[in-house]
Amino acid sequence: MKTRTRRVLGWGVAVLVLVFVLLCLPFNPPKLSAAEVGARVDLLNEKAAIVTPHLQLGKKTREANLALFEKVERGEQLTAEESASYRVLYQLILKDKQGLFIKMDKQLTVLTDYEPGENNNVGTRGIEGSHDHHDASAGANLAALRSDLGQLEQASGITGSYARVRYAISAYKDLDDILMHMAIAPQTKSVPRVPEAPADELQAQFEPMMEHFKRAQFELVNSPAYLAEIRQALDRFTALVVLVQDRVYGQLGPVERSLSGQWGSWRSLTPPTRDVSAKRIPPATPAAP
DSSP states (O other), X not given: OXXXXXXXXXXXXXXXXXXXXXXXXXXXXXXXXXXXXXXXXXXXXXXXXXXXXXXXXXXXXXXXXXXXXXXXXTTOOOOHHHHHHHHHHHHHHHHHTHHHHHHHOTTOOEEEEEEEEEEOTTSSEEEEEEEEXXXXXXXXXXXXXXXXXXXXXXXXXXXXXXXXXXXXXXXXXXXHHHHHHHHHGGGSOOOOOOOOOOOSHHHHHHHHHHHHHHHHHTSOTTOHHHHHHHHHHHHHHHHHHHHHHHXXXXXXXXXXXXXXXXXXXXXXXXXXXXXXXXTTSOOOOOOOO
């Protein structure tokens, strides 16, 4: 009898907690429009690319090279020598915080002395040392995204409700992780990447996004070509988010959407973008009506 009473009390508490949570959350939040997604993407890109590495993770490095880092922050074009120096310093900031990044993203892929025979974007060869290889990490995030969406779409009935919410949130975090890796990639030392043939509609957006980010890596920092490539990469990522959002919303009911939230919410650990400006990268061209 005591066991049954505890079980009933447990279910009662769970129901009360669920009701409380639903009362505190927006009910059945609508899909974000492509323009709303794009605006968030631009802010998250600048947060990941500049604000966090410069002002949070790499304060000492920034202070020791203040003129160079401030020039980047203002959106001014760097020379070839400045671009190479900046990318080496930026890579050291990421190296120092690699242990923290691994805790935040289990798909993060560390490679050692990668492609020593390939010309890199700082005038030497390969990527010496052990570093997060953003291309491989983003690819692993894509694989996780594909898996999470598959699990979401296979969960059925009332008993599958928890799984649907869980995998929706996980899919949104996979998207965040892809952008967090690739937003910082144009500022790092790197070598070319061989494009892959798209295996599905997710990769059909992912591959062009990667191509544009990789092209930006080999342009002078903040040059017109660098900015144009990043703009196109962000537009492709926006299309990927819209695609994933459609698939997620197609599987969730109103309560489940309330619990999972929209893409870019705190549930998927999306970084806050208060006080972030996206003016460094040119805005997307509005879609024709």
